[in-house]
Amino acid sequence: MTPVTDQATGESAGAAFQPLPPTATIGILGGGQLGRMLALAAARLGFDACILTPEEQAPASRVAASCLVAAYDDPVALAEFAARCRVATFEFENVPARVVDRLRAAGVRMAPGPLALATAQDRIAEKTFFRAVGVDCAPFAEIAAAAHIPEALARLGAPALLKTRREGYDGKGQSWVRAPGDADAAFAAIGAAPAILEGRVDFVRELSVIAARGWSGEIAAYPLAENTHENGVLRRSVAPARVSDATAAQALDIASRLLVGLDYVGVMGVELFEMADGRLLVNEIAPRVHNTGHWTLDACQVDQFEQHIRAIAGWPLGPTRPFARAEMTNLLGDEADAWAVYAADPQARLWLYGKAEATPGRKMGHVNRLTGALPE
Amino acid sequence: MTPVTDQATGESAGAAFQPLPPTATIGILGGGQLGRMLALAAARLGFDACILTPEEQAPASRVAASCLVAAYDDPVALAEFAARCRVATFEFENVPARVVDRLRAAGVRMAPGPLALATAQDRIAEKTFFRAVGVDCAPFAEIAAAAHIPEALARLGAPALLKTRREGYDGKGQSWVRAPGDADAAFAAIGAAPAILEGRVDFVRELSVIAARGWSGEIAAYPLAENTHENGVLRRSVAPARVSDATAAQALDIASRLLVGLDYVGVMGVELFEMADGRLLVNEIAPRVHNTGHWTLDACQVDQFEQHIRAIAGWPLGPTRPFARAEMTNLLGDEADAWAVYAADPQARLWLYGKAEATPGRKMGHVNRLTGALPE
Numbered sequence: 103m104t105p106v107t108d109q110a111t112g113e114s115a116g117a118a119f120q121p122l123p124p125t126a127t128i129g130i131l132g133g134g135q136l137g138r139m140l141a142l143a144a145a146r147l148g149f150d151a152c153i154l155t156p157e158e159q160a161p162a163s164r165v166a167a168s169c170l171v172a173a174y175d176d177p178v179a180l181a182e183f184a185a186r187c188r189v190a191t192f193e194f195e196n197v198p199a200r201v202v203d204r205l206r207a208a209g210v211r212m213a214p215g216p217l218a219l220a221t222a223q224d225r226i227a228e229k230t231f232f233r234a235v236g237v238d239c240a241p242f243a244e245i246a247a248a249a250h251i252p253e254a255l256a257r258l259g260a261p262a263l264l265k266t267r268r269e270g271y272d273g274k275g276q277s278w279v280r281a282p283g284d285a286d287a288a289f290a291a292i293g294a295a296p297a298i299l300e301g302r303v304d305f306v307r308e309l310s311v312i313a314a315r316g317w318s319g320e321i322a323a324y325p326l327a328e329n330t331h332e333n334g335v336l337r338r339s340v341a342p343a344r345v346s347d348a349t350a351a352q353a354l355d356i357a358s359r360l361l362v363g364l365d366y367v368g369v370m371g372v373e374l375f376e377m378a379d380g381r382l383l384v385n386e387i388a389p390r391v392h393n394t395g396h397w398t399l400d401a402c403q404v405d406q407f408e409q410h411i412r413a414i415a416g417w418p419l420g421p422t423r424p425f426a427r428a429e430m431t432n433l434l435g436d437e438a439d440a441w442a443v444y445a446a447d448p449q450a451r452l453w454l455y456g457k458a459e460a461t462p463g464r465k466m467g468h469v470n471r472l473t474g475a476l477p478e
Numbered sequence: 479m480t481p482v483t484d485q486a487t488g489e490s491a492g493a494a495f496q497p498l499p500p501t502a503t504i505g506i507l508g509g510g511q512l513g514r515m516l517a518l519a520a521a522r523l524g525f526d527a528c529i530l531t532p533e534e535q536a537p538a539s540r541v542a543a544s545c546l547v548a549a550y551d552d553p554v555a556l557a558e559f560a561a562r563c564r565v566a567t568f569e570f571e572n573v574p575a576r577v578v579d580r581l582r583a584a585g586v587r588m589a590p591g592p593l594a595l596a597t598a599q600d601r602i603a604e605k606t607f608f609r610a611v612g613v614d615c616a617p618f619a620e621i622a623a624a625a626h627i628p629e630a631l632a633r634l635g636a637p638a639l640l641k642t643r644r645e646g647y648d649g650k651g652q653s654w655v656r657a658p659g660d661a662d663a664a665f666a667a668i669g670a671a672p673a674i675l676e677g678r679v680d681f682v683r684e685l686s687v688i689a690a691r692g693w694s695g696e697i698a699a700y701p702l703a704e705n706t707h708e709n710g711v712l713r714r715s716v717a718p719a720r721v722s723d724a725t726a727a728q729a730l731d732i733a734s735r736l737l738v739g740l741d742y743v744g745v746m747g748v749e750l751f752e753m754a755d756g757r758l759l760v761n762e763i764a765p766r767v768h769n770t771g772h773w774t775l776d777a778c779q780v781d782q783f784e785q786h787i788r789a790i791a792g793w794p795l796g797p798t799r800p801f802a803r804a805e806m807t808n809l810l811g812d813e814a815d816a817w818a819v820y821a822a823d824p825q826a827r828l829w830l831y832g833k834a835e836a837t838p839g840r841k842m843g844h845v846n847r848l849t850g851a852l853p854e
Contacts, residue, residue: 124817124830124843142518145541148817148830148843164543165521167832400779403827403848412821421824425801441500441524445788448797451779454500454524456543467500467524472779475851 119211119317122189122415124148127167129183129190129210131174131201133160135455135465136193136391139399141166143407149415152186154179161455162193174201184208191368191414195222195389196269213317213367213414218389221364225267225298228386235363237356238383240375241301251285251299258301264288267296276334303383305375309343312395313357314369314409314419322409322419323357324402326350327394327430329373335463339430341397342476345376352382360387369410371395393432393465400451400470401428426472438466495587495693498565498791500524503543505559505566505586507550507577509536511831511841512569512767515775517542519783525791528562530555537831538569550577560584567744567790571598571765572645589693589743589790594765597740601643601674601762608760611739613732615760616751617677627661627675634677640664643672652710679759681751685719688771689733690745690785690795697737698785698795699730700778703770703806705749711839715806717773718852721752728758736763745786747771769808769841776827776846777804802848814842 122128128144130137133155141151141162150167153160154174163169168186172179175198183190184204189211192202202216221231225242232239243254245264255262266275277291278284279299289297308331313323325342326349345353357372371392373385395406404412404420412419433440438460444450454467498504504520506513509531517527517538526543529536530550539545544562548555551574559566565587568578578592597607601618608615619630621640631638642651653667654660655675665673684707689699701718702725721729733748747768749761771782780788780796788795809816814836820826830843 121818121821124814125832125834138521142521142541145514145518145832146829147821148832150540150832164526165518165541167540403776417818418822438500442497442793445497445523446794453522456501456521456524456526458501 119416121417122149125150126188126415127152127186128411128415129154129187129205130162130166130193131155131190131197132193133157133162133169134193135161135457135467137162138165138455139407139453140191140193140391140410143405143411146408147411147415147417149411152183154183161457164456174198175204177204180204181208184210189213189414189416191390191410192219193390195219199223211414214370214389215365215367218364218366218370222387222389223268225265225386229298231363232360232384235359237359238381239385240303240383243299245289245297245299248285248289248294251279251289252282254299255279255282255285258299261302263300263302264292265298265300266292267298274334303375303385304377305383306378307343307376308385309345309349309353309374309376309382310339310392310394311353311357311372311374312369312392312398312406313354313361313372314406314413315361315366316413316419317367317416319362320419321358321361322422323354324395324398324406324422325424326353326374327397329394333463335434335465336393336432338432339394339397340473341401341428341430342424346380349376349380349382352380356382356384360384364389368413369395369406393468394430396453396468397428397430397470398424399453401426401472424476426476427474429471429473431469431471432465433467433469435462435464435466436460441467444469495792497793498525501526502564502791503528503562504787504791505530505563505581506538506542506569507531507566507573508569509533509538509545510569511537511833511843513538514541514831515783515829516567516569516767516786519781519787522784523787523791523793525787528559530559537833540832550574551580553580556580557584560586565589565790565792567766567786568595569766571595575599587790590746590765591741591743594740594742594746598763598765599644601641604762605674607739608736611735613735613760614757616679619675621665621673621675624661624665624670627655627665628658630675631655631658631661634675637678639676639678640668641674641676642668643674650710679751679761680753681759682754683719683752684761685721685725685729685750685752685758686715686768686770687729687733687748687750688745688768688774688782689730689737689748690782690789691737691742692789692795693743693792695738696795697734698798699733700771700774700782700798701800702726702729702750703773705770709839711810711841712769712808713810714808715770715773716849717777717804717806718800722756725752725756725758728756732758732760736760740765744789745771745782769844770806772829772844773804773806773846774800775829777802777848800852802852803850805847805849807845807847808841809843809845811838811840811842812836817843820845 277288327339327341328343371388398405653664703717704719747764774781
């Protein structure tokens, strides 16, 4: 797949782009914790953030210079957003494509761009893209109806994981298929929506790489993180993961293929499966800052949030070498009620997202621990 | 001087104080860069910040959950501020005392408290306090009229520095007196306001210590910084300053006397003169986070801004040990126009304050450089 250049606007990595000057406004679609930490990073560099979110009093809005509370496709809000922001980004991958199109038509430079968004929004498009750029992933089959499942299962082997093509996250919209007879129940469980069936991957570890690409085409990646999920939700990341140089090089090669293939600008999260033979398969990509990169907030001079702001603003990417080993633990639901314990622990670096309601499993904050120095 | 306890409200370090829970609102009087970085630190811990400032679009307001634009003594604004904030602080020491009194009367817990504010607002009160707690400072004389200057000069020795008692900062409101005949001109130069004449101190270096005290009485101090001023404005801080253990211990003793003597809660900046014989004199105190502590933003796990938020919120103080040596350089006026140079320098950690207007000498941002590892 060749890097895509938007002929209409000339928007492409490699295209000339004057760096966005401080005091300019950066738009962020979405008001959650990722938007919040992006807004904080933008502020550090002297930028104003403008948040567009349907949520009143969203975590990101409470640290931003301005906020528009409206549906993402509200035309009046989008026009105002476009009037304020020369550059905009998003903190979640389910932004409707028509919203991005409308903003670009209004002259807003969107980063990442529409191709990255479209690819990440559809698991079939995503895996097709992986193959096109020579990146390995689990075997898969497109499932439009329950009746497609038995044949696909026979080809992929049982058990296999049925996922909605679109809009699943944190383990939602997924169901295991162990036998052909499970087809109807599994398809119903995911809402009888267009789906993908993925062959089970017998991985050794879950890793991820957080990488960035600038408008100039410059690429920088943080060291890999090793991740533990519980019930489909990230529990813990340890970084840098202890991996061989070959594995690190393989991950960087994968990230580079993905970034270049999507003509990507910004930070991308790439979830990887490490196989027993050392091969890395891509699980999925997130076209945004990523939970498995939160460790960079306390272990790197330039964290993933500042890196994303730098990339989309046309600034040079920052250094990615950590100064310490780190362990990041998510605080889910009422786990954040123990904030006083973390506050009293001199080893714990606490981040809270300002969410009032601690519903079960909701990401309320995280704790970073520095676990040792890295050799110079 | 005995620590002062406010009998009316029981407000005192050592008094029982339930830690402020995340999502609560912390009030900040003042909208400049110190308020901005306090608001960012508050956000990290899940707090909302509410800024009260007469300035539209102030640097701090642009990163805060809410803002009240009004004169500091506007009764309607103060009532609203008090309704929103259980705890409040200030980012500059010239907050009118009546404002703090009114907020306390409305049930807001102010930290630092009125005694610290009153002491820091009046150079005579400040130096009288230094003597009361056994802390050395330059010899001084109270000057109510130009006619007082010759006699004071004879006692203190020439040259001596005439300063307004109140409201001077960054070298403003100061004039050197070299001979008795300078008296009228010097007094006129500082606005013919109530003044203090300070004997010249032949110091070897300018140092500072950033220290914090919690409601519980707990004290924590960062290592000393060595500071360079130009035209009365801080240019550069290098930290940790290379000082003997005895000097470090002396500085901690001074900071502790000041914090305890003022029954202080929050971060205090203490400017010190190091004499040839190793003795430290206090130049002045700032009852707030301090420019000479900006290096902590990139060289410490808990920086001075988070430390201040922790202290005033009744949270345990964080660790103060840096993980690297650092050098902080202020970007004054149009120096910040070189932001692209700093952005491209992997050793430079840039902070910009979001100020649109770069008037000469205005603090627009700063750059931290990590200059080496510290031994474990």
